[in-house]
Amino acid sequence: MAGKKTPNPEHVTVDDEFWSPRVRRTDTATVDTVYRQLVESGRLENLRRAAKGISGDEQVALENRMYRDESDVYKWLEAASYALSRRSDPDLESRVNYVISLLEGAQRDDGYLNSYFSLHAPEDRWTRLTYMHELYSAGHLFEAAVAHHEATGESRLLDVATEFADHVVDIFAEGGGAPGHQEVELALVRLYRCTGQQRYLDLARTFLDERGREDSRFAREMVNPDARLCTDEIYEEYRDLLFDEDGTYDGKYIQDHLPVREQSTAVGHAVRATYMYAAMADVATETGDDDLAATVERIWSNTVRRRMYVTGGLGSSHENEGFTSDYDLPNDTAYAETCAAVGSVMWNHRMLQLTGEGKYGDLMERTLYNALLAGISLDGTRFFYANPLESDGEKHPLEHVSKVRFPLQRGEWYDTPCCPPNVARLLASLGEYLYLVDGDELSVELYAGSSVRTTVAGSTVTVEQTTDYPWDRTVEISVHTDTPVEMTLRPRIPAWCSDPTIAVEGETVTPDVERGHVELRRTWRDGDKLTLDLPMPVRQVEAHPEMTAAAGRVVLQRGPVVYCLEGVDNDHSLENVCLRADARFSTEYNPDLLGGTVVVRGEATLTATADDESLYRSRTSPANETVTVTAVPYYAWANRDETEMRVWMRACDCTH
Numbered sequence: 001m002a003g004k005k006t007p008n009p010e011h012v013t014v015d016d017e018f019w020s021p022r023v024r025r026t027d028t029a030t031v032d033t034v035y036r037q038l039v040e041s042g043r044l045e046n047l048r049r050a051a052k053g054i055s056g057d058e059q060v061a062l063e064n065r066m067y068r069d070e071s072d073v074y075k076w077l078e079a080a081s082y083a084l085s086r087r088s089d090p091d092l093e094s095r096v097n098y099v100i101s102l103l104e105g106a107q108r109d110d111g112y113l114n115s116y117f118s119l120h121a122p123e124d125r126w127t128r129l130t131y132m133h134e135l136y137s138a139g140h141l142f143e144a145a146v147a148h149h150e151a152t153g154e155s156r157l158l159d160v161a162t163e164f165a166d167h168v169v170d171i172f173a174e175g176g177g178a179p180g181h182q183e184v185e186l187a188l189v190r191l192y193r194c195t196g197q198q199r200y201l202d203l204a205r206t207f208l209d210e211r212g213r214e215d216s217r218f219a220r221e222m223v224n225p226d227a228r229l230c231t232d233e234i235y236e237e238y239r240d241l242l243f244d245e246d247g248t249y250d251g252k253y254i255q256d257h258l259p260v261r262e263q264s265t266a267v268g269h270a271v272r273a274t275y276m277y278a279a280m281a282d283v284a285t286e287t288g289d290d291d292l293a294a295t296v297e298r299i300w301s302n303t304v305r306r307r308m309y310v311t312g313g314l315g316s317s318h319e320n321e322g323f324t325s326d327y328d329l330p331n332d333t334a335y336a337e338t339c340a341a342v343g344s345v346m347w348n349h350r351m352l353q354l355t356g357e358g359k360y361g362d363l364m365e366r367t368l369y370n371a372l373l374a375g376i377s378l379d380g381t382r383f384f385y386a387n388p389l390e391s392d393g394e395k396h397p398l399e400h401v402s403k404v405r406f407p408l409q410r411g412e413w414y415d416t417p418c419c420p421p422n423v424a425r426l427l428a429s430l431g432e433y434l435y436l437v438d439g440d441e442l443s444v445e446l447y448a449g450s451s452v453r454t455t456v457a458g459s460t461v462t463v464e465q466t467t468d469y470p471w472d473r474t475v476e477i478s479v480h481t482d483t484p485v486e487m488t489l490r491p492r493i494p495a496w497c498s499d500p501t502i503a504v505e506g507e508t509v510t511p512d513v514e515r516g517h518v519e520l521r522r523t524w525r526d527g528d529k530l531t532l533d534l535p536m537p538v539r540q541v542e543a544h545p546e547m548t549a550a551a552g553r554v555v556l557q558r559g560p561v562v563y564c565l566e567g568v569d570n571d572h573s574l575e576n577v578c579l580r581a582d583a584r585f586s587t588e589y590n591p592d593l594l595g596g597t598v599v600v601r602g603e604a605t606l607t608a609t610a611d612d613e614s615l616y617r618s619r620t621s622p623a624n625e626t627v628t629v630t631a632v633p634y635y636a637w638a639n640r641d642e643t644e645m646r647v648w649m650r651a652c653d654c655t656h
């Protein structure tokens with residue numbers, strides 16, 4: 001692989017107070033919860049019925065099962081495989097092997113694998129790429145197979161995947177189609193890295209370049225309703241998403257509005273978009289395609305400057321589950337799908353591999369600690385699909401759209417349960433995101449107690465991190481090597497940190513921050529230590545003035561963690577809280593609250609409400625009250641009672 005490499009995952013161990021318990025819960029509680037849902041929802045039964053050789057009444061699909069069902073099975077397999085790479089668990093292993101045997105049974109002789117089509121419409125494979133997710137599901141199979149192979153050394157699932165991939169290559173290598181929901185592109189690059197088969201990388205690139213053609217295949221498929229396979233409801237939903245009122249095709253929803261190399265803004269469905277951008281970075285890394293690299297960097301800049309929540313969440317509207325217009329980032333109706341946070345972490349990790357620029361590590365960090373973690377409950381068994389930044393604690397403003405999708409508290413499962421297994425596979429593979437190696441450089445991209453054993457400058461080196469990040473500012477990094485090794489350690493300096501101190505063997509050094517990192521080149525000897533001090537005062541963060549949802553408001557952030565106010569901690573209206581620019585804050589680690597967290601307290605003004613009940617009045621200076629507000633990390637919200645929540649608080653410069 002070209003670009004910067006992620007050390008082999010089995011050689012990274014996360015061992016700290018923040019992530020380790022989360023990874024452990026993912027390996028157990030989350031993986032268990034998702035498996036139970038795969039069984040109860042009939043997903044596994046449907047796969048069994050799709051097996052070759054089953055006949056008669058049994059060879060009928062369960063009602064209500066969908067063409068995208070297998071993707072959830074595959075994401076579970078991927079998460080379960082990471083879990084098995086950490087610890088032996090015979091029960092989990094037998095579940096994994098059982099599911100693999102179902103897949104082996106359901107795979108057709110030509111390699112094709114999708115239970116919905118095999119049971120419902122075997123003649124209609126590959127005819128509805130726009131909305132029927134065959135390629136999307138295939139991509140998740142490929143990812144699961146690589147994870148399973150790397151975790152266990154076994155090839156059973158990888159064989160299923162490569163047989164299917166070869167079939168997909170046969171159908172699509174010459175062009176003529178692309179996935180309506182991206183995912184298979186990045187998965188093909190993963191499969192290429194695992195197997196070395198060039199045809200998978202070539203197909204990933206072909207799929208990218210098939211988008212945005214003048215005579216869109218997606219549009220053509222949609223104007224032939226007789227042959228459609230899904231329900232009227234789904235067909236109509238897609239028609240509304242893909243065509244203007246006058247019937248003109250507009251492929252933005254599926255990023256088919258322009259050839260990818262001509263795209264410059266993040267548009268459409270956010271999960272599709274992030275998966276596609278991740279694949280663009282992958283293909284650019286592998287092929288040295290500078291044009292593609294420049295394109296994806298351009299889209300990234302547009303996204304972070306105009307179309308991203310302070311949490312790193314992406315996609316502000318439920319209507320297209322995606323991007324809308326610049327600075328349109330409403331709080332209470334924020335979509336910010338958990339899967340889009342997963343996609344963003346994957347995308348930024350690939351941008352790091354492509355460029356080594358710290359700004360991508362910054363965003364990976366922002367998204368992980370905020371948008372992504374908010375998607376899963378502290379006990380690992382409940383999930384948000386959408387992640388609002390404000391709640392009145394009584395009724396989600398989009399409840400009329402779907403009570404299930406827009407709850408006040410996380411749910412265990414959803415009608416489209418893409419998020420639970422997605423957040424599981426991301427957390428279960430967290431170790432892959434910490435370090436990058438490139439020749440004689442080792443970059444530290446995320447701070448977490450951990451160790452990595454890898455080859456740098458031709459030598460086997462173990463690098464250990466000790467830290468109580470994100471609660472504590474100190475990170476100690478030590479090098480362990482049999483022989484002294486000349487190499488560059490590149491710790492990322494987070495953009496939120498304005499005055500870091502770096503010491504090597506106790507001596508303060510003052511290297512320039514280059515590309516978001518400090519580069520410490522020297523001969524490292526066994527036991528050498530690097531100490532980072534990253535002061536993390538509570539900061540008030542404001543938004544670009546064009547972002548109306550945050551006008552006159554601020555967010556509290558400490559280190560990478562975005563804070564919120566919850567009604568359960570504050571005995572007054574949250575809407576009337578007003579923070580002065582010079583407000584002082586105190587911080588305290590509370591091991592018993594929300595799984596252990598730093599709590600932020602500060603003095604604020606509570607704007608008095610009018611004494612009379614008139615709607616309008618002359619502007620007054622009401623007698624205000626001073627209160628102490630208590631803020632907790634945003635990711636931990638809604639883990640106690642149903643309660644009011646605010647991320648953006650009123651700011652004021654007045655003197656009271």
Ligand SMILES: [Zn+2]
Nearest residue numbers: 337339418419
């Ligand atoms: Zn999702």
Ligand SMILES: [Zn+2]
Nearest residue numbers: 578652653654
């Ligand atoms: Zn004020």
